[in-house]
Amino acid sequence: MKTVLMVAEKPSLAQSIAKILSRGNMSSHKGLNGTCSVHEYTGTFAGQQVRFKMTSVCGHVMTLDFLGKYNKWDKVDPAELFSQAPTEKKEANPKLNMVKFLQVEGKGCDYIVLWLDCDKEGENICFEVLDAVLPVMNPAHGGDKTVFRARFSSITDTDICNAMARLGEPDHNEALSVDARQELDLRIGCAFTRFQTKYFQGKYGDLDSSLISFGPCQTPTLGFCVERHDRIQSFKPETYWVLQAKVNADKDRSLLLDWDRVRVFDREIAQMFLNMTKLEKEAQVEATSKKEKAKQRPLALNTVEMLRVASSSLGMGPQHAMQTAERLYTQGYISYPRTETTHYPENFDLKGPLRQQANHPYWADTVKRLLAEGINRPRKGHDAGDHPPITPMRSATEAELGSEPWRLYEYITRHFIATVSYDCKYLQNTISFRIGPEHFTCTVKTVISPGFTEIMPWQSVPLEESLPPCQRGDTFPVAEVKLLEKQTSPPDYLTEAELITLMEKHGIGTDASIPVHINNICQRNYVVVESGRRLKPTNLGIVLVHGYYKIDAELVLPTIRSAVEKQLNLIAQGKADYRQVLGHTLDVFKRKFHYFVDSIAGMDELMEVSFSPLAATGKPLSRCGKCHRFMKYIQAKPSRLHCSHCDETYTLPQNGTIKLYKELRCPLDDFELVLWSSGSRGKSYPLCPYCYNHPPFRDMKKGMGCNECTHPTCQHSLSMLGIGQCVECENGVLVLDPTSGPKWKVACNKCNVVAHCFENAHRVRVSSETCGSCEAALLDVDFNKAKSPLLGDETQHVGCVFCDPVFQELVELRHAASCHPMHRGGPGRRQGRGRGRGRRPAGKPSARRPKDKMSALAAYFV
DNA sequence: GCAAGGTC
Numbered sequence: 001m002k003t004v005l006m007v008a009e010k011p012s013l014a015q016s017i018a019k020i021l022s023r024g025n026m027s028s029h030k031g032l033n034g035t036c037s038v039h040e041y042t043g044t045f046a047g048q049q050v051r052f053k054m055t056s057v058c059g060h061v062m063t064l065d066f067l068g069k070y071n072k073w074d075k076v077d078p079a080e081l082f083s084q085a086p087t088e089k090k091e092a093n094p095k096l097n098m099v100k101f102l103q104v105e106g107k108g109c110d111y112i113v114l115w116l117d118c119d120k121e122g123e124n125i126c127f128e129v130l131d132a133v134l135p136v137m138n139p140a141h142g143g144d145k146t147v148f149r150a151r152f153s154s155i156t157d158t159d160i161c162n163a164m165a166r167l168g169e170p171d172h173n174e175a176l177s178v179d180a181r182q183e184l185d186l187r188i189g190c191a192f193t194r195f196q197t198k199y200f201q202g203k204y205g206d207l208d209s210s211l212i213s214f215g216p217c218q219t220p221t222l223g224f225c226v227e228r229h230d231r232i233q234s235f236k237p238e239t240y241w242v243l244q245a246k247v248n249a250d251k252d253r254s255l256l257l258d259w260d261r262v263r264v265f266d267r268e269i270a271q272m273f274l275n276m277t278k279l280e281k282e283a284q285v286e287a288t289s290k291k292e293k294a295k296q297r298p299l300a301l302n303t304v305e306m307l308r309v310a311s312s313s314l315g316m317g318p319q320h321a322m323q324t325a326e327r328l329y330t331q332g333y334i335s336y337p338r339t340e341t342t343h344y345p346e347n348f349d350l351k352g353p354l355r356q357q358a359n360h361p362y363w364a365d366t367v368k369r370l371l372a373e374g375i376n377r378p379r380k381g382h383d384a385g386d387h388p389p390i391t392p393m394r395s396a397t398e399a400e401l402g403s404e405p406w407r408l409y410e411y412i413t414r415h416f417i418a419t420v421s422y423d424c425k426y427l428q429n430t431i432s433f434r435i436g437p438e439h440f441t442c443t444v445k446t447v448i449s450p451g452f453t454e455i456m457p458w459q460s461v462p463l464e465e466s467l468p469p470c471q472r473g474d475t476f477p478v479a480e481v482k483l484l485e486k487q488t489s490p491p492d493y494l495t496e497a498e499l500i501t502l503m504e505k506h507g508i509g510t511d512a513s514i515p516v517h518i519n520n521i522c523q524r525n526y527v528v529v530e531s532g533r534r535l536k537p538t539n540l541g542i543v544l545v546h547g548y549y550k551i552d553a554e555l556v557l558p559t560i561r562s563a564v565e566k567q568l569n570l571i572a573q574g575k576a577d578y579r580q581v582l583g584h585t586l587d588v589f590k591r592k593f594h595y596f597v598d599s600i601a602g603m604d605e606l607m608e609v610s611f612s613p614l615a616a617t618g619k620p621l622s623r624c625g626k627c628h629r630f631m632k633y634i635q636a637k638p639s640r641l642h643c644s645h646c647d648e649t650y651t652l653p654q655n656g657t658i659k660l661y662k663e664l665r666c667p668l669d670d671f672e673l674v675l676w677s678s679g680s681r682g683k684s685y686p687l688c689p690y691c692y693n694h695p696p697f698r699d700m701k702k703g704m705g706c707n708e709c710t711h712p713t714c715q716h717s718l719s720m721l722g723i724g725q726c727v728e729c730e731n732g733v734l735v736l737d738p739t740s741g742p743k744w745k746v747a748c749n750k751c752n753v754v755a756h757c758f759e760n761a762h763r764v765r766v767s768s769e770t771c772g773s774c775e776a777a778l779l780d781v782d783f784n785k786a787k788s789p790l791l792g793d794e795t796q797h798v799g800c801v802f803c804d805p806v807f808q809e810l811v812e813l814r815h816a817a818s819c820h821p822m823h824r825g826g827p828g829r830r831q832g833r834g835r836g837r838g839r840r841p842a843g844k845p846s847a848r849r850p851k852d853k854m855s856a857l858a859a860y861f862v
Numbered sequence: 863g864c865a866a867g868g869t870c
Contacts, residue, residue, distance in 0.1 A: 059868030189865030215865050
């Protein structure tokens with residue numbers, strides 16, 4: 001029997017589609033990566049009985065990057081990134097092992113049907129899947145077609161079955177347009193980012209951003225925030241005047257009237273209007289009107305609207321809201337949360353989800369009434385053909401979900417119920433008045449039927465007292481006419497919700513990536529989120545945008561994205577050649593880049609005003625090994641040491657704190673050591689600023705501290721303080737933290753493992769002896785006399801932290817102690833490597849180490 | 863260390 005491999009874009013879709021096509025008659029198992037499942041069933045395909053295997057990828061299989069050597073910032077001129085630097089496709093998520101997984105499942109299959117999302121990205125993923133799978137599939141017999149594309153616009157039985165009945169071919173042009181986009185984004189983004197970062201971080205010490213990034217989405221996003229800032233700055237308040245009239249409706253009620261001219265900006269003219277009306281005793285009713293009006297129920301919910309409301313009404317940032325929605329989705333409470341669509345398909349079962357809510361303590365009454373009296377058809381929205389609007393799938397309570405997820409779920413559910421509710425109907429009563437020559441009106445709204453506002457009370461029409469009955473020609477006594485002096489006020493900073501709207505309008509980012517871009521400009525310290533989730537640009541953000549305006553405004557205008565996208569669409573439609581468009585666009589941006597580099601002084605002038613040069617920032621901390629003068633420690637991101645005499649900068653670890661380490665020096669370069677420590681885990685190790693940036697030995701890499709240093713005799717090195725292989729990670733070594741006494745600690749030099757040991761020792765040394773059974777270095781411990789855990793008057797003991805019965809009691813391994821070789825039954829290390837002969841080289845797991853932890857445990861329990 | 867786009 002032949003086999004048909006079918007691939008969807010995500011595991012959940014593979015399952016839904018397989019369920020529909022197999023009519024629920026399928027068998028499922030997890031794939032080798034533990035994330036994707038394979039659903040199998042038999043059916044007919046091209047007139048024959050076949051076995052179907054439906055599975056999925058997880059988004060893109062591949063990602064684009066430069067060849068390794070072009071990722072060395074100090075060795076490559078960013079200008080080379082526009083053309084010379086070759087790119088390669090790498091697996092997007094190596095942990096998922098997606099290529100291998102696809103090949104295992106695709107091996108021996110005869111046909112492939114691609115069920116990727118029906119957008120350009122999906123089309124591109126089709127070819128990523130084909131690249132992985134075609135080489136292992138059975139070859140086609142005599143011109144037989146083997147590759148098919150299913151096109152569907154919703155995950156409903158009819159759509160999916162129709163797609164299966166009318167299979168087409170993947171669209172190569174659409175896929176190519178995505179390839180072009182990837183390459184453009186990579187080359188342009190990285191070139192500008194590297195140049196800016198190196199240039200400005202090399203000059204200023206207080207930018208407080210780890211990266212001065214540029215991108216065709218993030219930069220215009222920042223641009224919107226700065227544009228609003230500029231409008232606030234340049235705002236000049238204007239004085240205006242409003243005529244306010246009050247009439248007596250009856251004994252104890254007066255009506256406030258709105259002036260038909262609204263306001264005037266000339267004081268004398270305002271005074272003239274006041275003079276013309278203030279002596280009038282009566283207000284004449286000129287007309288009355290009663291209009292029935294409706295407030296429309298909301299459109300079905302899509303992602304950006306959800307994010308807007310989450311930010312503006314729930315105070316949840318887009319990134320956080322998206323993560324929360326995703327959890328609600330994977331737990332089955334809501335439908336897929338990434339969708340542009342605000343329209344339910346005609347055959348969508350609206351009553352099913354609604355029935356789920358019929359017993360909910362908060363809205364059972366509303367839902368039951370809707371079910372009994374009939375629901376209203378949702379308004380016609382936009383159908384992007386991706387996924388149905390966000391819909392609650394299962395009833396839930398706050399206790400079940402927890403406070404934050406509940407608030408989002410509650411909103412989604414109320415919104416859904418509102419979309420099948422009726423519009424809110426209200427009566428708008430207006431009375432038009434004349435006082436002297438001037439006209440005024442008074443308007444009042446009264447609700448006829450609340451409709452959807454019952455379930456979305458924050459949308460209700462506010463309660464107002466109805467107007468007194470009257471008709472044309474009636475008069476009311478004027479209680480007061482006065483002139484109010486007011487001032488126009490500046491706009492406020494952009495709210496996240498407004499920013500999302502702007503991004504959507506200008507096509508910056510997608511529903512899934514909008515939160516990422518907003519998050520980016522926050523993380524880079526270009527904007528900060530203020531109260532009310534308003535985005536206030538920092539000096540850095542402002543200077544960057546003003547700099548782009550000065551040099552090349554196109555770099556920050558929202559059109560930068562849409563202009564490129566226009567070109568890409570030509571590729572997608574087959575109207576332009578991929579190579580030509582790519583080459584041309586790269587050429588344009590290469591020119592822009594060179595012009596930008598040549599004109600960078602213009603932006604620098606702005607930087608100078610806001611930021612301090614490297615030499616003027618930071619506090620003296622440790623001595624330089626070259627000139628022996630103090631170097632300054634710059635704490636602001638990226639934290640580093642700067643020697644102003646040598647004009648050299650040495651980067652430091654980015655998290656945690658840095659202190660001088662007892663004025664001890666590195667034996668290799670005479671630099672004073674500093675001590676890095678992280679608050680959360682209480683981990684610390686010394687490092688040499690020079691070695692950290694210029695690894696002294698071949699087997700070392702950039703960014704290594706003394707706890708990874710292979711110096712054979714230095715007292716701070718891995719060779720001298722290392723104890724044995726880490727209990728959790730593959731390549732790490734547990735190293736004694738010489739500063740941790742009196743609560744001594746041993747920490748892995750690669751992962752987060754920290755072991756506490758010997759609370760009451762005043763001295764701990766790593767001995768040159770090794771343990772006979774596990775080959776770890778022995779520890780030589782001097783305990784406090786009064787608190788010694790040893791028998792009798794003993795205070796000193798030498799032993800293995802893992803195997804010695806005395807020490808074992810005193811050592812507490814933070815993580816999974818049962819994984820240690822000691823508990824796995826027997827020695828886990830090679831014999832015969834003594835100190836000074838590279839006893840503990842990192843990165844070489846022992847030959848005798850059991851393959852997996854379960855078999856090790858099993859061995860132990862036998 | 864960089865972009866933006868998928869998705870977990």
